[in-house]
Amino acid sequence: MAEVVLHGIGKTFGDTVAVDDLSLTVRDGEFVVLLGPTGAGKTTTLRLIAGLERPDCGRIAIGGRDVGAHSPADRDVAFVFQQYSLYPHLSVYDNLAFPLRSPARRLGAEEIDRRVREVARMVRIEHKLQNRSTRLSGGEMQRVAIGRALVRRPAIYLMDEPLSSLDAKLRAELRLELKRIQKELSSTLLYVTHDQVEAMTMADRIGILSEGKLVQIGTPREIYADPANLHVAARLGQPHINLLPIDLLPGATPPSGALTIGARTEHLEIATNARGNAEVDWIEHLGDQNHLHIRVKGHKLVTLADPHLSIKPGDQISLTLRQPLYFGSEGERLR
The missing domain is CATH 3.40.50.300 (P-loop containing nucleotide triphosphate hydrolases)
Known part of the structure; x- marks a missing residue:
């Protein structure tokens, strides 16, 4: 070789x-x-x-x-x-x-x-x-x-x-x-x-x-x-990375010049809350995991969730960001 x-x-x-x-x-x-x-x-x-x-x-x-x-x-x-x-x-x-x-x-x-x-x-x-x-x-x-x-x-x-x-x-x-x-x-x-x-x-x-x-x-x-x-x-990533405005969800500390947040499943913390900041739109049941389709102020997100999590379409949940990715105006990564 x-x-x-x-x-x-x-x-x-x-x-x-x-x-x-x-x-x-x-x-x-x-x-x-x-x-x-x-x-x-x-x-x-x-x-x-x-x-x-x-x-x-x-x-x-x-x-x-x-x-x-x-x-x-x-x-x-x-x-x-x-x-x-x-x-x-x-x-x-x-x-x-x-x-x-x-x-x-x-x-x-x-x-x-x-x-x-x-x-x-x-x-x-x-x-x-x-x-x-x-x-x-x-x-x-x-x-x-x-x-x-x-x-x-x-x-x-x-x-x-x-x-x-x-x-x-x-x-x-x-x-x-x-x-x-x-x-x-x-x-x-x-x-x-x-x-x-x-x-x-x-x-x-x-x-x-x-x-x-x-x-x-x-x-x-x-x-x-x-x-x-x-x-x-x-x-890379399944489901695909969510691209969000920097002020959509709490938990972000964007660097100077950041315009877009990239949030994968591991960047999103879910809590069930009757007065949450997001709503479950629908759920794809995939056996060992669920794809949650979520709506936040007119924006759609998809993330993985524990299939035993007790939620259904229409429920309110709380979403918080945890160390997401940040991108600038030209799509460049900002660290």
Whole structure:
């Protein structure tokens, strides 16, 4: 495995800036997730690293060597796409073995067989090796696609939302599997997604992208608890952060220049009170927790609450702020 360094990368398509002066280091053995909405530049960044696109400016180094002039085949990367991209006429075994049979690798039949069976066990698909890829479930096909990348043992794995087309249960299972495999192999992995749960559960570090710019990078806890601006604060958290005027609720001590308060669940203290400052609008019952939809002087808030809390729609409650986040006029974080 190898460290991957992007320095000042830029890429435009006509008048559209896809990647804007992006600098990023993915350390050897690290799992980095790029998180952002559609159009943020996530996939373009992966394609630039893989050599499928050429940057307009900047430098890309993999394992200490500048790969700007290298073809995709010479960059030693493995790419897992959102769609499975399996060979439908081949068995699972042959799909996994395909990259190892390249003339560039010159591996013997015994080594190919060993690697295929080892990876098949790792992704828990060994019982399907003789099946045609078209006779697999969606989760099994994605396991084969991931396994086909794993047999390569490249410098870095690039993964472009590989779980987004699966149902919720399979996504949850494969998130855990993928993190387990990455730790077992000590592999370097750059993963892009728009799903904050994937980012929070798998990443060693999360990079927040917006309009081609890397806005902030840090551990999941750092990004959640100490966002650089409003955009970053809004990317993580369920329910989403509440953005409030600074004088709406008691308990705030805003710094000079603060115009907006960001209040997550842990920033809101709830007390049942017949003469409270807020009213329960409605309640989403989610089993182990409730989403409370609250109205305060014409403003709507959403927060989590203990499902055993004895309240119902229409009840008055008291809300008090506790160490919320503060933002300035341009959305910048104020501490």
